[in-house]
Amino acid sequence: MLDATVFAREVAAALDAEFGSRPHKVKEVARLTGCNERTVKNWFQARNGPSGECLVTLMRHSDQVLRLVLRCAEREDLLDIINVTEAKARLAEAVSTLDGLLNPNEEGF
Structure with a gap:
């Protein structure tokens, strides 16, 4: 089973790799996913990871997140x-x- 803390850290790293250099990365990801900025900030800070619809939406917009999910799924x-x-x-x-x-x-x- 996937550990939630490790998953949150991996998602944060993937988001940072994909969006980290952008000045308004939290706002951009919030807009892309439809999630509020506080939630997205928690993802970037590895406090928790996205689930459900937000994760699928992130996979649609981030190659890094897509690759992470495939690795976690052992695919x-x-x-x-x-x-x-x-x-x-x-x-x-x-x-x-x-x-x-x-x-x-x-x-x-």
Whole structure:
């Protein structure tokens, strides 16, 4: 079973990684989730973690929270799929950039 204190710390770390550098991170997450700012501040301070609808909404808006939930659910297989998909997208972007360097006169470059 997942320990609530550890989960709260992990969520706080995920939120900090995703939103930490933004000046109004608490307000932004509150707006995204529909939760009040005091609740969101508690998440950032690891006093407690989100549950239910708020957690699902966070997963929709935060790759870090999504990855955390998949790790907690021991679904590394899904994390592998996400990683491969992201790597393929980065590779396609790199190929497109290289094509642009080789063919600078083509449209879009």
